[in-house]
Amino acid sequence: MGEDGIIIVGSGLAALTVAYYLRAQENVMIFTKKGRTDSNSWRAQGGVAAALAADDDWRAHFRDTLAAGCHHNDGRMVELLVREGPKRLQEWMDAGMAFDADEHGQLRFGLEGGHSRRRILHAGGDQTGKALVSFLLRQVEGRISVVEGEQVIELLMEDGRCVGVKAKRTDGAVSAWRAGAVVIATGGCAGLYTFTSNAPTAVGDGIAMAYRAGAAVADMEFIQFHPTMLAAGGKAVGLVSEAVRGEGAVLEAEDGRRLMDGVHPLGDLAPRDVVARAIAAEMERGGRVYLNISAVRDFRRRFPTIAALCEAHGAGLEAGRLPVVPGAHFLMGGIMVNEWGQTTVPGLYAVGEAACTGVHGANRLASNSLLEAIVFGARVAHAISRQEGWPAAAHRTVRPFGRPRRLLAPPLPGRARIRERLSALAGIVRDGEQLREAVRWFEQFSLPDWLDGDLEWLSAEEIETGYMLLAGWLVASSALRRTESRGGHYRSDFPYDHPDWQGRRLVRTKEEWAHASARR
Numbered sequence: 001m002g003e004d005g006i007i008i009v010g011s012g013l014a015a016l017t018v019a020y021y022l023r024a025q026e027n028v029m030i031f032t033k034k035g036r037t038d039s040n041s042w043r044a045q046g047g048v049a050a051a052l053a054a055d056d057d058w059r060a061h062f063r064d065t066l067a068a069g070c071h072h073n074d075g076r077m078v079e080l081l082v083r084e085g086p087k088r089l090q091e092w093m094d095a096g097m098a099f100d101a102d103e104h105g106q107l108r109f110g111l112e113g114g115h116s117r118r119r120i121l122h123a124g125g126d127q128t129g130k131a132l133v134s135f136l137l138r139q140v141e142g143r144i145s146v147v148e149g150e151q152v153i154e155l156l157m158e159d160g161r162c163v164g165v166k167a168k169r170t171d172g173a174v175s176a177w178r179a180g181a182v183v184i185a186t187g188g189c190a191g192l193y194t195f196t197s198n199a200p201t202a203v204g205d206g207i208a209m210a211y212r213a214g215a216a217v218a219d220m221e222f223i224q225f226h227p228t229m230l231a232a233g234g235k236a237v238g239l240v241s242e243a244v245r246g247e248g249a250v251l252e253a254e255d256g257r258r259l260m261d262g263v264h265p266l267g268d269l270a271p272r273d274v275v276a277r278a279i280a281a282e283m284e285r286g287g288r289v290y291l292n293i294s295a296v297r298d299f300r301r302r303f304p305t306i307a308a309l310c311e312a313h314g315a316g317l318e319a320g321r322l323p324v325v326p327g328a329h330f331l332m333g334g335i336m337v338n339e340w341g342q343t344t345v346p347g348l349y350a351v352g353e354a355a356c357t358g359v360h361g362a363n364r365l366a367s368n369s370l371l372e373a374i375v376f377g378a379r380v381a382h383a384i385s386r387q388e389g390w391p392a393a394a395h396r397t398v399r400p401f402g403r404p405r406r407l408l409a410p411p412l413p414g415r416a417r418i419r420e421r422l423s424a425l426a427g428i429v430r431d432g433e434q435l436r437e438a439v440r441w442f443e444q445f446s447l448p449d450w451l452d453g454d455l456e457w458l459s460a461e462e463i464e465t466g467y468m469l470l471a472g473w474l475v476a477s478s479a480l481r482r483t484e485s486r487g488g489h490y491r492s493d494f495p496y497d498h499p500d501w502q503g504r505r506l507v508r509t510k511e512e513w514a515h516a517s518a519r520r
Contacts (some may be wrong), residue, residue: 018380060116113275162394192328221475
C-alpha cells in the first residue's frame, strides 16, 4: 500500500486534522474545489463539546450523545469520541490553540441543546470554526501541498482498490494523481436544500463519488435541520447558533407565546429535531417564529458574527426579536467507516461529515461535529501513518478537453430545482407519497449512467450536478425505506419510532442497481 503518496479531498477541519497529524510525512496533498477556507468548518459558530470541566466526565457526555441520537448510535464509536476528545483538545491547547477563558484564565464552558452540563468550548465567541481552521493552517503551512480551485471528479480504481483521483481545473484540463491512500473529507449534503446553514460547496458530491466507486454508505435519511436560521427577504441568510439559546434566548410565536412550553422537558434547549419540527408546525399554521434575545447579556460582544449578520440584513438587534426559520444543517449518515476511518473500499478513507461513524445516531448532539472531525481525523492519520515510506503522489496530466463528447443523461435540472424538490418532498416532515414522488423525480435523470459513464468530457459544474442528483436520490430513497420516525427522520405516516428499526442501518451500495436490473 505504500507505493504512492496521500491525497485528502476537502479543506475543512476534518481534512486539516488528518493533514496536521501527517505533516511529518511531507507527501500529503489537499485538493479543494474552491479556496482553503470555503468550508462548513470555517463558518462554524458553535463550539467543541468535551468533558473538560471539573464537574463533568465522559460518561455524562456519552449519555447525552446517545439520548440526542435516539439510541441509534454505535456505542463503541461514541465512547471513542467522548474519551479521546478531551485528550486531543488538551494536546491542541498545549500547541497554542486558544479557547475562550474568563478573567482568571479558566476555560469558559457554554451550554447547548441536549447537554446536561456546560461543556462547550468556544473561540472568539461565535468564531470557533474559523479559529480552529486558522490554527491548523498555520501548523501545516509549508509542510503539505494545498491545491485550490481544482475539483476532484472521480476516484481512480484498480482491481477494487482506490489508487488515486482525477481532478479537473477551471480551464477544463483533467489530471490524474496516484496515491496509496485517499481521504474523502468533503463535508455533508445539506447544501442540497433551499434553506441551509452550509457552505455552497457542501452538496454531497464526495459521498456520491465514493458510492460510485463502490463504497457503502449508510443513514442517508437522517438529516438534521437547525432550528434557527436568520430569516430575511423570504430566505435563510445565516445561522443563529444554538449557543444563543444556551445563554438565555427563547423561541416565541408572533403573539409572544413561548413556542417550546409543554413540547419537551428541556424547553428551548430540546434536541434540534424536536425544536425544528415545532417551528415548522407553527409556520405551517401561517405564523412566524422569533428568537427573543433580550435575556442574553452583551450579545454583540458574545456573538459578534451573528450581530454583524443581523445588521447586514436589517434584523435590528434593538428590537430583541430575530425572525428565524429551520434550515438543513447536518448529515448524520455518509460513507460507512470503521474506527480508523477505513471505508469498504481498500485504500479509501472518509472522515468528518462525509463519513458515517455512527457517533451521531439519528440526531447529532450540538457541538459534537467538530469533536468528531478532530478525534477521527487523528485516527485516520494514525491508520495511514502505520504504513512506512510514502513518496510523493505521482501526477500525470491527461489532456485538456473541449466540448463534451457525449452526454451521460438527459439535460440536467437546474440546481435550484434540485434543492426545491428535495426540500418540498424530503424535508423536516415527510410521508410515503411525497418520498415516492421524490424518488421518481430523481430517477428520471438516468442515474445508472452517472454510476458508470465517462465523466471527463463533462464540465466540472455538470459533474457536480450529477453527483447532487445521486446524493439527493440516496437521501430520498433511504427516507422512503425507513418506515418509522427517529431523530432527524420524521414521517407523518409512521410518526413513532419502532424497535425493529433501532440501531438498524440502511446500507446502500452501487450493486443495488445491478440487483434491481436483474429483478426487472
